[in-house]
Amino acid sequence: MLEIEYNRFQTLYELKSTVIKCRLCPRLNQWRQNVSKNKVPRFQNWEYWGKPVPSLGETDAQLLVVGLAPAAHGANRTGRMFTGDRSGDWLYQGLHQFRFANQPHSSEMNDGLELIGCYITAIIHCAPPSNKPTRQEIDNCHSYLDFEFNYLKNIKVILALGQLAFENIWKILIKNTKEKRPKFQHGLEVNIHSTSTLIASFHPSQQNTFTGKLTKPMFNSVLQRARKLIDDSRRTSLK
Numbered sequence: 334m335l336e337i338e339y340n341r342f343q344t345l346y347e348l349k350s351t352v353i354k355c356r357l358c359p360r361l362n363q364w365r366q367n368v369s370k371n372k373v374p375r376f377q378n379w380e381y382w383g384k385p386v387p388s389l390g391e392t393d394a395q396l397l398v399v400g401l402a403p404a405a406h407g408a409n410r411t412g413r414m415f416t417g418d419r420s421g422d423w424l425y426q427g428l429h430q431f432r433f434a435n436q437p438h439s440s441e442m443n444d445g446l447e448l449i450g451c452y453i454t455a456i457i458h459c460a461p462p463s464n465k466p467t468r469q470e471i472d473n474c475h476s477y478l479d480f481e482f483n484y485l486k487n488i489k490v491i492l493a494l495g496q497l498a499f500e501n502i503w504k505i506l507i508k509n510t511k512e513k514r515p516k517f518q519h520g521l522e523v524n525i526h527s528t529s530t531l532i533a534s535f536h537p538s539q540q541n542t543f544t545g546k547l548t549k550p551m552f553n554s555v556l557q558r559a560r561k562l563i564d565d566s567r568r569t570s571l572k
Contacts (some may be wrong), residue, residue, distance in 0.1 A: 348480060349387040352458050357473040361459035361466070368405045368460065382412030385459050388481060389414045390452030395489045395563045396433055397482070398424070399498040400455040401536060402466060409460040413442045414453045423537035424453075424494075427553055431560040450563070452488075454481055456501045464538070471501065479505050489529050489566045490559040495536035506531065519547070520555060530562050 342348040356362050369383030386403040400420075403409045407418025415421035416439040425446070429437035433451040438444070457466045457474040482488070482505050491506075493499035496517045503514045506525050515523060521533040534547075534555045541547040 342480065345388075345392060345481070345484065348477065348484075352385050352387045352477060355385045355458065358457075358459060358470045361457070361461055361470060364462050365403075365405070365409050365460045368409060373406055376406060376410060379410055381410045383409065384412070386412060386414055386455075387458065388452065388454035390448050390454075392485065393487050394448070394450055394452035394485055395487050395566075396451045396559055397485060397488045397491045398428075398451065398453045398494065399478070399491065399502050400453070400494045401497055402455050402457045402464065403460045404464075405460045411441050413439065413446075414455065415439065416446075417441065419539050419542065420537045423542060423549075423552060427556040430553065431556045433556070433560070452481070452485060454478060456498055471497070475501065475504070478502070482506075489563045491525075491529060491531045492555060492559055493531060493533050495534075495538075498536070499531075499533045502531065519551060520558075522558070532559060 342351045366383055369381035372379065372381065386408045400415065403414065404418040404420065407421060408414050408416055411417040415424050421439050425434055425439045426437045428434035428448070428451060433449050435447040435449060436445060439446045454477075456471055456478060458477065459470075461467075461470065478501065482491075482502070491502055493502050499517050500514065507514070515521060517533055519533060519535045521531075523531040525531055532555050534552065535541050537547060537552055
C-alpha cells in the first residue's frame with residue numbers, strides 16, 4: 334500500500350486540496366481526462382471537472398457514507414460526489430427523506446444542496462474504467478479514507494455502499510485486531526466498539542437498481558435504520 338503522509342493534510346480542507354491535485358494512479362489520471370475531452374452527446378456543452386473528486390460534508394457529521402468511485406459522466410463531470418447520475422438520484426432522495434440533506438436532488442455543484450449531519454466519501458476519488466478500480470488504485474487512495482474516518486469524531490453510523498466499500502472501511506475499523514470480517518450482505522449491521530454501527534448496503538448503481546437487486550424500499554430501510562440509530566444515540570446522550 335502506498336501510504337500518504339498525514340502531515341500533508343491536517344484538516345478536511347487540506348485533504349480536499351491534496352485529493353484534487355492527486356496523480357498517484359496513471360491509468361485513472363489518463364482515463365478520466367480522456368472521458369472529459371471525449372464527451373457523450375448529452376453532455377457536449379458541459380465543461381467536465383476531470384480531476385479527482387473530493388469528499389463532501391462537515392466535521393460534525395454523524396453519518397458517514399462510503400461509496401465506490403466517481404461516475405465517469407456523473408461526479409467526474411460535475412465535481413461533486415454522487416452528483417449528476419442515477420446513483421446520486423437514489424442517494425440524495427433517500428438522504429433528504431431521512432433528514433440528512435436539505436433537498437432530494439443533486440444535479441450540479443451549485444444547485445443548493447446541503448448535507449445535514451452527513452459526510453460522503455468513496456474508496457477512490459477518480460472515475461475508473463468500467464467502474465472497476467485495481468487493487469493498487471484502491472490502496473493508493475486508502476490513506477485518504479483512513480484520515481477521514483479518524484478525523485470525523487462524531488460518526489455514529491457508517492453506511493458502506495457495495496462490497497468493496499464494506500471491505501475497505503472494515504480494514505480501518507478492525508486495524509490492529511484479528512476480528513474476522515463478516516460476509517457482506519444488504520442490511521448487515523456490525524457494532525464497532527459500542528460507539529458506532531457499520532451498515533452494509535448494495536450500491537445504488539444502475540446495474541443493481543435496474544435489475545431489482547436493490548429496490549427503493551430496501552435502500553430506504555438502511556437509511557431509516559441509520560436515522561434511528563443516530564436519533565437514539567442523541568436521546569441517550571441527553572439523559
